[in-house]
Amino acid sequence: MTILIPVLGDQLSHELASLRDIRPSDAVVLLMEVRDEATYVRHHKRKIALIFSAMRHFAEELRVKGWHVDYISIDDADSSGSFTGEVQRAVDRHRPTSIRIVEPGEWRVKLMIDGWAKRFKLPVDVLDNDRFICGILEFQTWAQARNDLVMEFFYRDMRRKTGLLMDADGKPEGGEWNFDKDNRAPPKRGLNYPEPMYFQPDAMTQQVLALVEDRFSGHFGSLDKFSLPVTAGQARRALAHFVRTALPDFGTYQDAMVMGQDWLYHSWLSPALNLGLLTPIEVAQAAADAYATGNVPLNAAEGFIRQIIGWREYVRGYYWLEMPEVGNANALEAVRPLPEFYWSGETDMLCLSDAVRNTRDNSYAHHIQRLMVLGNFAMLAGVRPQDVADWFLVVYADAYEWVELPNVIGMSQHADGGRLATKPYAGGGAYINRMSDYCGKCHYDVKKKTGPDACPFNALYWDFLARHERRFRRNRRMVQIYANWDRMKPEMRDAYRASAAIFLRTLEPAAEGWAR
Structure with missing residues (x-):
């Protein structure tokens, strides 16, 4: 046999x-x-x-x-x-x-x-792929019992299932399930950002690097200073290094962005995790253990564990629940081609150019760069969601369709019509200014609302809301936003829309065949 x-x-x-x-x-x-x-x-x-x-x-x-x-x-x-x-x-x-x-x-x-x-x-x-905490059938059973697929409730079930950050009485550690309110601090000057653990390529990896440079020379990105973990042993060392050096401040600053700082307090463990070199339970357990020993605050441990056993497991279940239809979803009827600067990085918008630079050099950008800079711009500009999904699948080392497609189609582009996220993750220049140091060094002025020198995110944001007013005005989470729109003078609304139209005409589409 x-x-x-x-x-x-x-x-x-x-x-x-x-x-x-x-x-x-x-x-x-x-x-x-x-x-x-x-x-x-x-x-x-x-x-x-x-x-x-x-x-x-x-x-x-x-x-x-x-x-x-x-x-x-x-x-x-x-x-x-x-x-x-x-x-x-x-x-x-x-x-x-x-x-x-x-x-x-x-x-x-x-x-x-x-x-x-x-x-x-x-x-x-x-x-069954039991490297995941939640099986496909288990998620489908969970989803069928609910009208809305609220990730927070799924996450709580995964906490109960694993026992992570749960006290002896079956209550969440610290009395709350979610400490996200403590995890939105903008970056401060003088923070000491730790580097992830780097691994010198051995002879086998060097052979692979030479082969890839030869066979795939026309593909996007750089192989310079390749240092990712390629074995389970290396991945576990990288995990221990992250927990010791970066996790204590991960929670507080997980949404921050800093020019030229590629990692901040993020782990960059997702490539190893998605390859199978690490399991989600060992990664989450390492964070829980660090909290238990007093080496990591609760907001950091909880925020990190939520990404692993909450969001990661949730999007995998959503993918298998919604495929294949979700792959073609385009609820906002976006048809604009992907702009060329997603490949070249050649744009005067500093937040976008730096995110593309990081993506090209490292096959990496952290979740706020992906969601609120790269994804947000594409949604506001009306880029075809399948183009955005293809780009994300191409450029990131941790991108596999099961994790990438729900994050792009559902969360980033709202192309599934709100099945995954109850409101679009749209933001103007004020959000980027608050959470980063980009705007002070940018060609555009984030404080200007309209005109050629104004941050394009400002006009694009309101133009997006105006274009999709019939869809979003009755969304309970967007009532106040549209109340602000209603209070604007008509000439201000017209100026926003005119500025957006002028800017969008300047976007050069990417060349044909860039992804496939």
């Missing part, structure tokens, strides 16, 4: 369900670097290098444990270039009696796997 176990590039966990309760002598583990996965969108070079390097290191670790690993590299001359093609070749080589695989993270890969039993005439056992 030989069981073929394909392990996908985002399933690099030694605790993977398909590797459990089975003798290594009875199986062949198949890992595949395939052209289709590197190019179905033109992924950032750093993202491709991270995945390939992590896969190669994982394969070596499996071999040391006694597994028979069949590894297909991207430069294999006989490679078919696709998952299904490589499984077919592996079936021909090894003549397995069955295939055993953990459910994939993306809808398109699920469709491939669904056809394998018929194609290969073999039993295909698809196992």
Whole structure:
């Protein structure tokens, strides 16, 4: 008996369900670097290098444990270039009696796997991906019992399920579930921002970097100073470093933005987490333990844990609940092409240019840069949400469709019509000015409301609200906003809309074929 176990590039966990309760002598583990996965969108070079390097290191670790690993590299001359093609070749080589695989993270890969039993005439056992805290069916059951998918209530259920930050009486630690009100401080001068832990590329990673630079030279991004963790051991060291050096101030300043400061107090653990090098429970537990020992304040531990067991688990459940329809959602009927500066960074809006620079150099930007700068601008400008989603999927090392698509379509662009977020995450220049130091150094004047020297976010914000007034005026969370609009003199409203129209005409669309 030989069981073929394909392990996908985002399933690099030694605790993977398909590797459990089975003798290594009875199986062949198949890992595949395939052209289709590197190019179905033109992924950032750093993202491709991270995945390939992590896969190669994982394969070596499996071999040391006694597994028979069949590894297909991207430069294999006989490679078919696709998952299904490589499984077919592996079936021909090894003549397995069955295939055993953990459910994939993306809808398109699920469709491939669904056809394998018929194609290969073999039993295909698809196992639950229990690296997540909430299973897909569990989330669907939760969602079906509710009219509104409020993340806060889901998060509370995950707190109860895991016991994280819960006291002996089953109450939330500190008497409150959510300390977000304490986590919105703007940056202060003189803060000592810690660097994440960097890892010098070993010989295997250096080989991958050279290969990616050669094979994918036309892709977006830079490989300079590549230093991401590529093994579970490195990822755990990075986690411990974050908890010790950055987590204590993460909560207070998690929404802050500072020119040229790429990391601030953020962990940059999400690439390792989404690859499988870390599990969500060990990451969240590390934060809870740091609070329990008095090394981290409650607002920081709670805010971080909420991102891991609340938001991350929630968007994964939402993705599988709403696919495939949500992928084409465009409730606001946005049709503008993605602007070219999302690739070049060449814009006089300093907040946007710095976020694009960070994205290009590091395949990273933190959540407020993604949501309230890059995403906010795209929504206000009426950019087609599928263009925005493709861009986010291309450029970030932690972006897989299950996590990226809900965050863009639902939260960032409000393209699902409010299924995920009850109001659009729209903001003008005042928000960016309050939460960053960008505006004091920008070409545009954030205090000016209209005209060629005014911050474009100001006019775009009110133009967006005017365009979608019929949709949003009755939203209970936006009543006060429209009351402010109503109090404006007609000539002021006209000036906002005219300034927005003039600015939008200056946007140069990205070249054709930039993502696919």
